[in-house]
Amino acid sequence: MRNMKVFFFFLLFFSLCVEFSRGQKEITEVNVGVVTDVGTSYSDVAMLCINMSLADFYSSRPQFQTRLVVNIGDSRNDVLGAAAAALELIKIKKVKAILGPWTSMQAHFLIEIGQKSQVPIVSYSATSPFLTSLRSPYFFRATYEDSSQVNAIKAIIKLFGWREVVPVYIDNTFGEGIMPRLTDALQEINVRIPYRSVIALNATDHVISMELLKMMTNPTRVFIVHMYSTLASRFFIKAKEIGLMKPGYV
Structure with a gap:
């Protein structure tokens, strides 16, 4: 396209x-x-x-x-x-x-x-x-633009009946740009955002692991990840190592 x-x-x-x-x-x-x-x-x-x-x-x-x-x-x-x-x-x-x-x-x-x-x-x-x-x-x-994905994300969350989600995004214009419209879309279906996880572009594996551990200690189990593929690949590798990719997490 x-x-x-x-x-x-x-x-x-x-x-x-x-x-x-x-x-x-x-x-x-x-x-x-x-x-x-x-x-x-x-x-x-x-x-x-x-x-x-x-x-x-x-x-x-x-x-x-x-x-x-x-x-x-x-x-x-x-x-x-x-x-x-x-x-x-x-x-x-x-x-x-x-x-x-x-x-x-x-x-x-x-x-x-x-x-x-x-x-x-x-x-x-x-x-x-x-x-x-x-x-x-x-x-x-x-x-x-990224906001074109918002309605699809909202529809998936509504279908599964999730009541809380945590956005995880890169700390720059690319990551922050989608947040206002995503927040509005989630409010329309009464979905709560208890906190946000922001990860720097140059974050080390150790920093990523520490952020994942913090996410693991919180009760919310549904995460929306929005970042560059280069950072996302490292993020998901560490998430799997820590246990955030096992059943019960989305």
Whole structure:
């Protein structure tokens, strides 16, 4: 779904470029940027999909006189790295639009840069609802935001009749963004949140284990986990070791 939406946004850029290049016989190149964490598996998959979309589009539409030239900026899995990559793409490569970045925290910085530079930012993976509140005309979200999951979560909790749940989320914009709407949804079905468990992105295994032990000592047995997959994989491994994955816990 996300990759298809990226493809459709590319088509939008194509159509805009064609309007400006009508009547030209020579091929016109249009620079676009991609801000991504180079070398990671998700970055490799995203670039593969983008390149395949471009190849497919041009092979079926040889009459187009414009060609998108993809310029990659390495965000280095860092907020400041993403901002630096975007600035380089805008100032040096003169890109007309930027795809990415991967995380909501990185996107927050890029939205400000896009606003000041008047360069559209199209994110296919930044899902935090908080980004919508920025109301930038240069930011386009090509994926569903996290709050789209709230109704499904509410329906599951209501079906099983659970009366208390504990949100467990990462301590950043991505983790916090879903909480207001999740809280409202749970209040609608009279489900109580006795406390919240917040875990730092760089939390060690020891810190995660201590938080899990604290969760285990409390009576609530239903948890809603919302965090990056890299942190979640460590979290669930430790949860299994401690005993929070055995029958009686959800």
